[in-house]
Amino acid sequence: MKLSAEVNIGIGLPTTVPGATGDLLLEWARRADAGPFSSVAVLDRVVYDSFEPFAALAGAAAVTSRVRLATMIAIGPLRSTAMLAKQAASVHGLSGGRLTLGLAVGARTEDFDAAGVEHKGRGKRLGEQLAYIRGNVDGDVVGPSREGIEILVGGLSGPAYSRMARYADGYAHNGGPPRAFAGAVARALAAWSDLGRPGKPRLWGQGYFALGDSARGEAYLRDYYAFTGGFVDKIAAGHLTTSRAIKDYVRGYEEEGCDELVLFPTVGDVEELERLQEALA
């Protein structure tokens, strides 16, 4: 969806909103594809009542034909490198080349424990995964083809920006007020320039919204981000619950040069999708 000339608007699938059913996710994806949104996106978490991101996007691929399918982000190092490449390539192939693969190192040790993967060294492993997926270093033995997968990298550390500029097509920001996005973008552009990449990175932002039962949405956000301790308050404070707030947020991101802004629902109610569409109209 284009609110204006510049920023694309994507919508999140409620894959991490507890109680969301497969039917809901598919209906959501169908409506997003029929509506004005330019992408549908998913989050990644193991120890939670949530869907696996690549499985969810594979489902979405089957019921959509237009929207891009994005992980915003997937925690790369939870998966082995070849399996991550295989999953991503499969979604890409199933969707006719519509995958945007956002990757980052993740924040929760419990996810790594549950997956039976070392938390330590995750940054180094993500670097290897990016080199593998982007560089076709396997000699294309692990198919299907990964050609044309748009790769984004998220994270706020120096090494994260460096991995982004070294291997990816763009940067996936983790949400927050437009000025926080602007600060991260300046760093991403500095890294892009330092590593001598031609052109400009694609800049993806995100936010959370609930336009109906926003109290329910906030309760979910507080539960989902309880692991961040005090920071959960700031995430909850950024919850977009009015159409005014959504418009301001979109405008703020657009002014900071955002290419694609993904709005994630905090309430798993398909009406939310219509409400967002109205708010943006």
Add this chain to the structure above:
Amino acid sequence: MNVAIVGGGPAGLYLGILLRKLDRGVDVRVLERNAPDATFGFGVVFSEETLGALRDADPETHLEITDTFARWDRIDIRYQGRELSSRGHSFSAIARKRLLEILQARCGELGVTLEFGVEVEELPEADLVVGADGANSFVRGLRDFGTKVRPEGSKYVWFGTDHVFDAFTFAFRETEHGLFNAHAYPYDERMSTFIVECPEAVWRSAGLDGMDEQESLAFCEQLFANELRGRELYSNRSLWLDFPKITNATWHAGNVVILGDAAHTAHFSIGSGTKLAMEDSIALAAALARRRWDLEAAFVDYELEREPYVERTQDAASESAAYFGRIASYSHLEPIQFAFNLITRAGRITHSTLGVRDPAFTRALDAWFGGRPVSPPPAFAPFDLRGVRFENRFELFERTAFVSMEGAVSPPESTAEGWSPPKNVLLRLTHAGRRGATQPRERGIDLPLADGWRVVAPTTKPYGPFGAIPEPPDEDAVLATFVAAATAARADVLEIDMAHGYLLGSYLSPLTNDEDDRLRFPVQVLEAVRAAWAGPLAVRLSVTDWHPRGNTVEDGIAITRELAGHGCDLIHVEAGQTIHDDRPQYRRGFLTALSDRVRNEADVPTLVGGYLTTLDEANTIIGAGRADLVLLDLPDTHIERPLPPSNTVLLGEVRA
């Protein structure tokens, strides 16, 4: 609702005032350890912006505070027997003691309970507890705020004097022990604050570590007798200190909130401590009003509002602290440049913003820099390097030539035919070393080719994931290719690439070379190229590896000195990329501070990029002597926007 504020400094008292104004039903107590008239420090500084906020928050105290203010708009810089002034800076200051009196009286009017001489030993019983108890906050220690404390800057000591300065004065005094500097400003009609500062090594050398309070006061008095015009310094438990930079991950926990120095400190050299503290009080009171005493929601609002501003101020303060720590390295600068460097040290004032405050100053700087009474800004001044004149400081065209097929990054692409080189071409001679044999960089960099050639390096570790294992270089052959390339080169400046983990760069770093004399081969190449090339010769250098076991900026400065001694005319300052998993620190202008250090500590001209996106940055950097040439990353200008196709019928069509 009852509120206990621990700490009766400006932040605590002001918050008390604002909370009682907000709601007379709220019971507010301020608990202060000392007597009402005890105070540490002499005067405090405010900016115009803060005054506006104080006026809006409480006009009564604003009136009293501004009535007793010392105001001035000048910064005087006394350096090497000269005094330079810059105007238009709008400072105000007040005696801390007087400020406290005004706030205490206002607290009295509004029914804030003030309890003095109270040593708080546990968290007070109250609905809301505020830790306004300063840098060594007791309240902060009772909850987990994620506190970090680390010293920054030099040794300093805080005095008063009865010499009334008529400007914010920075004075510098060279001694046999090293350089001392003073920060002085008036705060009423009788007195000034006078802070003396010097690096720890200078402080020890001068024996100040062994002096008592009286002896160190006498030392400083004598040292700055000129500035003090024979007046005295006054001590108020004035001991030499290290400035603690305090940050907290959060400023609230349960019903406890912290503000002012308890939450965050900013180095005194930008004079923002009291201002930040009182602005915190305003923000917290406003948030409590907006959220109708929902503490949790108000605390989040308060933090969200204040955090970005405080962080920016703390960053600027750290830059300023670091600047005064290395002040001695600027003693070779001409007074006007020294002054401009000082004024722009924290990154908050630039050439263009100073030009608005004080056009006469920037005109004088430009004139000195350009060598004519009316000159364009510094980035437009010509620059001479080994007989070659550059018309300005930013129009430099970089080209890279790989000295051999082995030393290429990627397979060669067909280059545009008939390309005529513009003026000021910097031709970089690169041997990619173990970063060679990679795919074209449109898709990403350091992605190995499936069928690449052998790569060479002084280490056997591949550069990045899936990279080839490097073989030992044939040094004689590599040397010969550099010489051949230099001999054939057509350019205004020739540059040898020793940065970013390319072959020569990998020789220089302990991360990639076990040899004792890591400069051996790079210097050999430098000398050979120097012999083959008569024009300006630059070296592109990663002055730090951005890695705990790699070269530090001090190492980079030492390497720079060596290279300059072997015929290098210009250092092109870069950082990192020596290994692929380094810890870079990206931001706008991320190489500027490194260039400043290299240029002024090794006394070698520098060229610097690092994501500089405005001409103003170039003018500031060049004018302040942080570099001699800059590489700009100018973004596209989106001034004109496309119009939608017009529905209007053209007149000609109507007629037809």
